[in-house]
Amino acid sequence: MRKKILIIDDSALMRRVLSGIINGDEHLMVADTASSAIHALELILDGKQYDTILVDIQMPQMSGVQFIRTLKKSRIQIPVLVVSSIAHRDASGTIEALELGAFDFVRKPTGSTGSAFTEFSESIISKVHSACGIEELPVSEASAAAHKGTSVKQEETRPFLKKNAVQSYVPVARGKKLAVIASSTGGPKALQSVIPQFPANFPYPLVVVQHMPVGFTESLAVRLDELSQIRVKEAEDGEVLKRGVAYIAKGGKQCELVEEQGTGKYRISENDKPPRGGLKPCADIFLESLVDTSFEEIVCGVLTGMGSDGTKGILRVKQNKKMKVVAQDEATSVVYGMPKAVKAAGVADEVVPLEHVAETMIKQIGV
Numbered sequence: 102m103r104k105k106i107l108i109i110d111d112s113a114l115m116r117r118v119l120s121g122i123i124n125g126d127e128h129l130m131v132a133d134t135a136s137s138a139i140h141a142l143e144l145i146l147d148g149k150q151y152d153t154i155l156v157d158i159q160m161p162q163m164s165g166v167q168f169i170r171t172l173k174k175s176r177i178q179i180p181v182l183v184v185s186s187i188a189h190r191d192a193s194g195t196i197e198a199l200e201l202g203a204f205d206f207v208r209k210p211t212g213s214t215g216s217a218f219t220e221f222s223e224s225i226i227s228k229v230h231s232a233c234g235i236e237e238l239p240v241s242e243a244s245a246a247a248h249k250g251t252s253v254k255q256e257e258t259r260p261f262l263k264k265n266a267v268q269s270y271v272p273v274a275r276g277k278k279l280a281v282i283a284s285s286t287g288g289p290k291a292l293q294s295v296i297p298q299f300p301a302n303f304p305y306p307l308v309v310v311q312h313m314p315v316g317f318t319e320s321l322a323v324r325l326d327e328l329s330q331i332r333v334k335e336a337e338d339g340e341v342l343k344r345g346v347a348y349i350a351k352g353g354k355q356c357e358l359v360e361e362q363g364t365g366k367y368r369i370s371e372n373d374k375p376p377r378g379g380l381k382p383c384a385d386i387f388l389e390s391l392v393d394t395s396f397e398e399i400v401c402g403v404l405t406g407m408g409s410d411g412t413k414g415i416l417r418v419k420q421n422k423k424m425k426v427v428a429q430d431e432a433t434s435v436v437y438g439m440p441k442a443v444k445a446a447g448v449a450d451e452v453v454p455l456e457h458v459a460e461t462m463i464k465q466i467g468v
Contacts, residue, residue, distance in 0.1 A: 230391025285406025
């Protein structure tokens, strides 16, 4: 039986486009469309049943964020996939929607043809399948057992107050340690339960590779910075890595680290290398860039997400350096793909619930 999808968008063209994509998949069908969130709520309250909802962010009368907030207050548990534009208001709204519990988001394409539209269509289908719990075929040998999308409830994000003390950010010295986090679907909300637990005096840099397209990671960094004790910022090409700072890899770019010979400095490279497995940024590419650096110890947290990104990179690093890997457990993962892949590959040193990821990483890195 096909999974039933509800599409909410005030644009008749976008409703037609999304309907064509959904109805073109043998596992899915558009049960209803709504031109407003208010109309959609009426359908749901009238007893209509849906397996997943696609919703726009900016709509008259009730925004997508307000719609998700209403579902949450009403304890209506239907996975919601946000379909968002690159506009700044949409970017910040999308981050808020994910914080409220939206399953994931897809960026709207700029046109209805070409490679960008093909990528959009494939992303919609993949993420709706995951939201509906439809098992996908593996996309690489490293992810043979890592593609069953399972929606589960995450722990509520705990409130944290950012420490007001002025801090001095010191460049990383040669031979120091590095913390890394890789995440995808469910990651933006999961990161709010992890990064704020790092103390203000955390003595090492932290790099986060969260799967996101261009235009959204800045809003994510701003939100995490508001919640956290350490400084959080979007990574910039060419900047020197500093301890006590969390860097969010820029969406739509590949992030790598380059060590300056003779200076002991590590610079961030935000570059235009092609996607790997459709991912840009890709955690495997970032991790592989660490192999030729002089970091003595690396700790990597692998959080919720589809696929197996991070596993190959971790295998490469572990062959060359001292590395500890902390994987999020299945019960607290929105999608148990990436953490499951590292566990299945035998490279996870500890598997813990989301609320214990930060403290376990801090313990493993020796703070």
